[in-house]
Amino acid sequence: MADAGLIAIGAGIAVGLTGLASAFAEKEIGAAAIGAMAENEKLFGKGLILTVIPETIVIFGMVVAILLWLNM
Amino acid sequence: MLLPKQMTRVLIVGSRGALKDTIEVLYQLEAAHLIDFSAEEEGFSLGAPLPESSDASQKLLKLRSLEKDMGIDDMDVRGSMDIAQVEKDLASTIFELEAEITGATESKNRISARISELEAEKAVLQNFQALPLNLELYRDYDSLKVFTGKVRADPSSALKAAVPQSEVFISDDGDFVAAFVNKAQADEAQKALVQFGFTEVPAPVGNGSPQQLVAKVDEELSTLRSSLEEAVKKLDDLKDKHAVFVKAADEHLSIIVEKAETPLRVGTTPYTFAMDAWVTTEDLPKVEKEIAEKLAGKVHLEALETMARREPRGHGHEEDGEEKHVEEIPSKLVNGKTVGKFEYMLRLLSIPKYREIDPTITMSITLPLFFGLMVGDIGYGIPFIILGAIGLKKCVSDDWRTISTLLFFGGIWSTIFGLFMFGEAYGLHFAEQAHDMSWSSLLGVQLPHEIAIGGFEIPIGIYSKLHNVKEILYMTLWIGIAHLFIGFCIGFYNKAIRYGFKHAVIEKVSWLMILVGGALLLLFLVDAMIRGKEVSLTDLRILIAAPLLLVGIVMAYKGEGSGAILELPGLMGNIISYTRLAAIGMSKAGLALAFNTIAFEVMWGHDFHVLGSNSGDMIILIAALAIFLIGHLTIFILAIISAGLHSLRLHYVEFFMKFYEGGGVEFKPLKVIRKYTTDKNGVSE
Structure with missing residues (x-):
């Protein structure tokens, strides 16, 4: 298909940008969570939860990419 | 069964003279979770520690400082002593030990201090060693100023230009200089030197050549080092000899102090005491009997209230300030040996409240299931089993046991x-594939697509992680829906026992309806949009889904307010979040494919269209196997981290958010844990 290249680029952008977005969000939360854990180790569970919440963004990106890929 | 054990609040009252015996009995029963006495009740005051506490604390303090000096404060010592022996040794040994250890530590510290002093001296002298002058020549001049120090480059010509009347000595490597100039011109000389990064190193006191002095220092250093070794050895000997005793005594004294300080948590009047405690309803008869037998007539136990699971104040009051006065009921989790191994993962988050289901058992099923689905490969699965079994056998710490x-x-x-669904090991399928290499093509043997056991055809590998993405993605969505369904059901049960059936219906059944409606809608949408089938709006699925969704949303809105509307996309996000089960499997399969292609197709010249084809070169085969090994080791380690963490996250975030409140208090009965001591006499102390 002639559009295959464009679809592939689109899928790449979907995963790449959402990955960056997740990374930026997790960076700040993760740093704060480690800080909190240094004060109180019991916060590990809560810290982990808060840190991984933005990961959903990249999962969405991945789903979009896969849907695009399936149409290739 | 899934709820924490039922608790009964008891009040133990007695004459103050019997307090010590009561504490002793409770410690033996290991069944009472003491409630700290709040000093608000009129006529009562906090109890005072028992008299033996101060002596034991003093000894303990001494012992702890000894442990620090000996370096065994956080060491794991093997062995144990009977407390009668500890008791006997404590009186005599502790003072001897203190004298010995203090002496040995002091001499060790003295020697190390002298060594570092000499080393500093030597470092300075070594600079002067490079210059051909004796030390006395650097000082006591009337008209000369002497500069000694380090430089970055040779300053002699610049210095000569700035101050012609000067004499400069420079070391062979050009980084140490001694300059003699007229005192009147000292400023100019300094300016010239500074440009070469001059940092002053004053000449040490002493006479003679620096070489001789260094030799002398070296000599002294070597004698000091050997005596330091002796001192360290002496301390080590003391450590080996007394470690068990010190640890045992520490433990024994800690237990005495802990017991003696228990009255601080109890309310007392001049002649009586009153102790508030939680006991599991199951243990209550035992505790009652024991107290009646051992402390007859002096102490009385009264069971006050067996706590129901229902919130006493009804719904909506749990946030009120009044709640703080109500003691938190401790949760004693009831889990078997195998399921109990997963409890630690729940504890990482928080302990369940007394009035909610302990989700450890659901976690112990789905957590490994998700992990397995993400890894989905025999090649990693079997090493995981072996590693885990070894870990469970050998590891002691909670963290490692949980990981194992x-x-x-x-x-x-x-x-x-890996065997039945994906049919692969190390990212390679067993049976021959149309587009990829497989174990069949690699080994040159036809491996079957399915095996027949007793008339049943059991398939080996239905899906390929990289070629059946659509199917696997779709499957993970349904896993998500099912998991969340269980979550809402547990949530419904929790709400029902805490606030009553009506609240539970409004808050959780609404979400269950939305979830089921959404699931039906998903089925419809997949048909309409992805499969491209002809569908009409009068489809049965739509006819069921639409009212379910509508009623569910209205009920949720009524129950939780406008926040519920905002949570709708959140629920969709939660379900999509489960596609990570497929995504992580895919990423691992992709990595494995890359390593396998590099190792076998590129290096070994394998062509998967021809069974068993290769370049036949043994050396290249060894190199290819090395790449294969390193690559798969990487994936193996990544699998532990990503699959483990992500399945944990799916539970913590998506699953628990649907029902779990947490923040309970753990049931901690009065009891002693002995590690280094044994109590032969048991009861009588």
Whole structure:
């Protein structure tokens, strides 16, 4: 298909940008969570939860990419 | 069964003279969770520690400082002593030991201090060693100023230009200089030197050549070092000899202090005491009997109230300030040996409240299941099982035991999924594939697509992680829906026992309806948009889904307010979040494919269209196997981290958010844990 290249680029952008977005969000939360854990180790569970919440963004990106890929 | 054990609040009152015996009995029963006495009640005051506490604390303090000096404060010592022996030794040994250890430590510290002093001296002298002058020549001049120090480059010509009347000595490597100039011109000389990064190193006192002095220092250093070794050895000997005793005594004294300080948590009047405690309803008769037998007539136990699961104040009051006065009921989790291994993962988050289901058991099923689905490969599954089994056998710490548990059970699921669903090991399918190499093509043997056991055809590998993405993605969505369904059901049960059936229906059944409606809608949408089938709006699925969704949303809005509307996309996000089960499997399969292609197709010249084809070169085969090994080791380690963490996250975030409140208090009965001591006499102390 002639559009295959464009679809592939689109899928790449979907995963790449959402990955960056997740990374930026997790960076700040993760740093704060480690800080909190240094004060109180019991916060590990809560810290982990808060840190991984933005990961959903990249999962969405991945789903979009896969849907695009399936149409290739 | 899933709820924490039922608790009864008891009040123990007695004459103050019997307090010590009461504490002793409670410690032996190991069944009472003491409630700290709040000093608000009129006529009562906090109890005072028992008299033996101060002596024991003093000894303990001394012992702890000895432990620090000996370096055994956080060491794991093997062995134990009977407390009668500890008791006997404590009186005599502790003072001797203190004298010995203090002496040895002091001499060791003295020697190390002298060594570092000499080393500093030597470092300075070594600079002057490079210059051909004796030390006395650097000082006591009337008209000369002497500069000695380090430089970055040779300053002699610049210095000569700035101050012609000067004499400069420079070391062979050009980084140490001694300059003699007229005192009147000292400023100019300094300016010239500074440009070469001059940092002053004053000449040390002493006479003679620096070489001789260094030799002398070296000599002294070597004697000091050997005596330091002796001192360290002496301390080590003392450590080996007394470690068990010190640890045992520490433990023994800690227990005495802990017991003696228990009255601080109890309310007392001049002649009586009153102790508030939680006892599991199951243990109550035992506690009652024991107290009646051992402390007859002096102490009375009264069971006040057996706590129901229902919130006493009804719904909506749990946030009120009044709640703080109500003592938190401790939760004693009831889990069997195997399921109990997963408890630690729940504790990482928080302890369940007394009035909610302990989700450890659901976690112990789905957590390894998700892990296995993400890994889905026999090649990793079997090593996981072995590693996990070794870990469970050898590891002591809770963290490692938990990781081993996850690896063991996750490994079992990985093997099952790897064999039947994906049919692969190390990212290679067993049976021959149309587009990829496989174990069949690599080994040159036709491996079957399915095996027949007793008339049943059991398939080996239905899906390929990279070629059946659509199917696997779709499957993970349904896993998500099912998991969340269980979550809402538990949530419904929790709400029902705490606030009553009506609240539970409004808050959780609404979400269950939305979830089921959404699931039906998903089925419809997949048909309409992805499969491209002809569908009409009068489809049965739509006819059921639309009212379910509508009623569910209205009920949720009524129950939780406008926040519920905002949570709708959140629920969709939660379900999509489960596609990570497929995504992580895919990413691992992709990595494995890359390593396998590099190792076998590129290096070894394997062509998967021809069974068993290769370049036949043994050396290249060894190199290819090395690449294969390193690559798969990387994936193996990544699998532990990503699969483990992500399945944990799916539970913590998506699953628990649907029902779990947490923040309970753990049931901690009065009891002693002995590690280094044994109590032969048992009861009588």
